[in-house]
Amino acid sequence: MKSIYEALVGIVDGEHVSDRPEELYIYSFDLGTAQPQRPDYVVAPRTTQQVQDIVRLANREKIPVVPLGGGLSLAGLAVPLKGGILVDLKRMDSIIEVNEKGRYAVLECGVSQAQLTSYLARNHPGLTHSEPGAPPTATITGNVMIHGQGDLSQPYGFNSDLVNGLEVVLPTGEVCRFGSCAIGASWFTNHPLPDVGLFFGWCGTTGIVTRLSIRLYPAKPIRGVGQFVVENEELVPEIMEKITRTQMAEDIIAYSRAIPPFGMGLQHFTVNIAADSEKELEFKQELIWDDALGEYIRRGDGGYLGFTRGLERPQISKTSDYKKGGGFEYVGGIMPIETYPRCYRSGREISERHGIPYTVTGRCIGVGHSMMFAWTYAFNRADPETIRQAREALHETDDLVLELGGVIWKPGTYGQRLIMERLDPGTRTLMKRIKEVLDPGGIMNPGNWEGI
Amino acid sequence: MYALPFDENRCLNCQGADCLVKCQYIEIDRDRAREEMVRIARGEDSPVLRECVTCYGCEEYCPMGNHPFYLIAEKQEALGIPPVPGPLVRRAVNLGLPFRGEPQIREINGPVLNMAAFSELTPLIQGKLFEGLPVISTDGRKMFHYFCQLMYLHYAKSSVIKERLPGVIATIMRHRPTEVICFHDECYGTYTSYCPGVGIDVPFTPVHFFEYLYNRLSELKDLIRPVGLKVVYQRPCSSRLSPGKHRFVNKIFRLIGADEVEREFVDENALCCGGTIQGQRKEGSRKRSAAIQRKNIEDMKKAGAEICVFNCPACLQTLGGMVAREGIRPVYMSDLCRLAIGETPSGWR
Numbered sequence: 151m152k153s154i155y156e157a158l159v160g161i162v163d164g165e166h167v168s169d170r171p172e173e174l175y176i177y178s179f180d181l182g183t184a185q186p187q188r189p190d191y192v193v194a195p196r197t198t199q200q201v202q203d204i205v206r207l208a209n210r211e212k213i214p215v216v217p218l219g220g221g222l223s224l225a226g227l228a229v230p231l232k233g234g235i236l237v238d239l240k241r242m243d244s245i246i247e248v249n250e251k252g253r254y255a256v257l258e259c260g261v262s263q264a265q266l267t268s269y270l271a272r273n274h275p276g277l278t279h280s281e282p283g284a285p286p287t288a289t290i291t292g293n294v295m296i297h298g299q300g301d302l303s304q305p306y307g308f309n310s311d312l313v314n315g316l317e318v319v320l321p322t323g324e325v326c327r328f329g330s331c332a333i334g335a336s337w338f339t340n341h342p343l344p345d346v347g348l349f350f351g352w353c354g355t356t357g358i359v360t361r362l363s364i365r366l367y368p369a370k371p372i373r374g375v376g377q378f379v380v381e382n383e384e385l386v387p388e389i390m391e392k393i394t395r396t397q398m399a400e401d402i403i404a405y406s407r408a409i410p411p412f413g414m415g416l417q418h419f420t421v422n423i424a425a426d427s428e429k430e431l432e433f434k435q436e437l438i439w440d441d442a443l444g445e446y447i448r449r450g451d452g453g454y455l456g457f458t459r460g461l462e463r464p465q466i467s468k469t470s471d472y473k474k475g476g477g478f479e480y481v482g483g484i485m486p487i488e489t490y491p492r493c494y495r496s497g498r499e500i501s502e503r504h505g506i507p508y509t510v511t512g513r514c515i516g517v518g519h520s521m522m523f524a525w526t527y528a529f530n531r532a533d534p535e536t537i538r539q540a541r542e543a544l545h546e547t548d549d550l551v552l553e554l555g556g557v558i559w560k561p562g563t564y565g566q567r568l569i570m571e572r573l574d575p576g577t578r579t580l581m582k583r584i585k586e587v588l589d590p591g592g593i594m595n596p597g598n599w600e601g602i
Numbered sequence: 603m604y605a606l607p608f609d610e611n612r613c614l615n616c617q618g619a620d621c622l623v624k625c626q627y628i629e630i631d632r633d634r635a636r637e638e639m640v641r642i643a644r645g646e647d648s649p650v651l652r653e654c655v656t657c658y659g660c661e662e663y664c665p666m667g668n669h670p671f672y673l674i675a676e677k678q679e680a681l682g683i684p685p686v687p688g689p690l691v692r693r694a695v696n697l698g699l700p701f702r703g704e705p706q707i708r709e710i711n712g713p714v715l716n717m718a719a720f721s722e723l724t725p726l727i728q729g730k731l732f733e734g735l736p737v738i739s740t741d742g743r744k745m746f747h748y749f750c751q752l753m754y755l756h757y758a759k760s761s762v763i764k765e766r767l768p769g770v771i772a773t774i775m776r777h778r779p780t781e782v783i784c785f786h787d788e789c790y791g792t793y794t795s796y797c798p799g800v801g802i803d804v805p806f807t808p809v810h811f812f813e814y815l816y817n818r819l820s821e822l823k824d825l826i827r828p829v830g831l832k833v834v835y836q837r838p839c840s841s842r843l844s845p846g847k848h849r850f851v852n853k854i855f856r857l858i859g860a861d862e863v864e865r866e867f868v869d870e871n872a873l874c875c876g877g878t879i880q881g882q883r884k885e886g887s888r889k890r891s892a893a894i895q896r897k898n899i900e901d902m903k904k905a906g907a908e909i910c911v912f913n914c915p916a917c918l919q920t921l922g923g924m925v926a927r928e929g930i931r932p933v934y935m936s937d938l939c940r941l942a943i944g945e946t947p948s949g950w951r
Binding site: 379380381409410411412413414415416432435436439440444446447448449450451452453454455456459 | 684686687688689690692693694696697699701877880881883885886887888889892920923
């Protein structure tokens, strides 16, 4: 096994390869409830060529390869379930290009959300990206790879819908490009070449994305959050529909939570509004609060809580403060918006049954075509019993997502099994063939989508 | 149970009906004003109950020693016509629930400053003005044990105030204070106006924050260098419950050499910050609130103000950004006082 270590050092350098137990320990778990598992090696490449060489080495040695971005999926997707080489991609963090007119950025795979946010604010203040509200070290590519969402998902869809092009190292070591960059043009569009779509949602089992082009959008100088609240959860879908119909909002999130107590049993909406001028801001506010939602206020069913300038990006991680020990994990379901009331009631029931203060959140995606509904469970990292309770609640919620007609987002291994049980046989066969063709050695992130 | 002994005969004998005639938000003549107050006192419905923006102003305007606003709030609750939608009422009622364990009690046996529900503003309490003064409710996780609850007048929930307030007073008393300096004048109004009004016993001596500041500044007057800034004051609704203490605003400004510029919306004629109005049920409340805010800030600008001095954190939260965008700096009174004695408040440039 020492020869693998030495080979990795030969590919990268001695500073960026490790097989020391204390460093392997750090890479053995993510922040959720997944069981820890140590890799055999950790390597941090800097170039696409180095990624290719690592993958080729792994193929030769028949050793697993697990790509890691920010390591913040919480679902255990980058926990090396079968050991092997963990490829930490954070050093590949160059912002290669920002095209102001075409509104896109070409990034290496290790660029973090905070890095792009601050880079744009400093150098291209008129542009912004769809920021997921994850911790700042979450990577753009990691988020895209799991079909993440952000604060522009309401008008523009999943962040994976905003990709203009990709560079991927295949499990066999070849490099492929997709989108306009594949024919040597700039990275300005993902269409209209034949659709391949082999990498998003595959949990890193079909290749390692090393570069991508992501769409940017106008960053208006006035951005802020308006809040609205209702008591009756049955009103949430129609209110979502009314706000999206105005087409005046950016992010729209509905949430309810037990702590702090003011939110208990109520459904809050946060609605991001952006404007170039006070006139535009007032126009948008009038359409949303007065015209679209005025009837709820007059009837006494809904209340306007005001508009606060400045964006405080939502962080579900605040939930981790609810129990001592600072742990939390959530199940995200991509759900039809009309299921919000049942999602809320069932989630609350599961939480209360497991003795966990409930937190649920529904983020509108694509003008109301769906929502990402998150059921969040806090636990104490130092208390195995609370971890067990949270894990049980998470598994029950995975079941619930499918029962309510949704799709589990970034499923862990439990959720992946549930999906595979229900997957259309033709689709499952096709996925199996794709996996076999792309990864004949079965080295990429094994344990995920296993048995497809 | 605690009750408001409202005397309708005082209204019948009132010549001016100033409570409603002076109201800046309801158009009503003297005869109708008197009639409506008597109807409200008798438990009948009145348009006033639906029009009231809950600015507290009538508490100050009433020349008869009645409590017109407390009455309005009680009758709004009794008749089920809260000024804001139900979800906002429920949210507000839940907001004041302590949920992070019991406060740590330290016996003081002397004067104490109560931060109440504004623990996060404890960093304002710095420097010579506060040297040696014990402070309670400095832990944001426990602050609702010290929350005076009077905010619920805006939500027509007098019942919540009466239910919770005795427990809050008991918590404060566990510190064995002699005097309680109230950081927020809503607390001061609670203990000196509302509690006597409804019969709740207050076993300590409340002190208005501005009175404390004035007295302390007087002790430190050798250190005072005139600030020479043109200032306006955003008077909060709760100040209407203790109009006798409002004079300390002017006294402090004179003492520290602040130039209080002349403006229309000042003293009795002060305008609400709009924070509570924007969410009310009455149609057009959001726009109405914005119009009041614009009128208020235009008046400040016209007067040539450089600084807008705030008393209430909620007013500052609502108006602070707006005045700042107009080039007027929002400042807490205590920070202005610190500036006058040569200290630099945090964030001051």
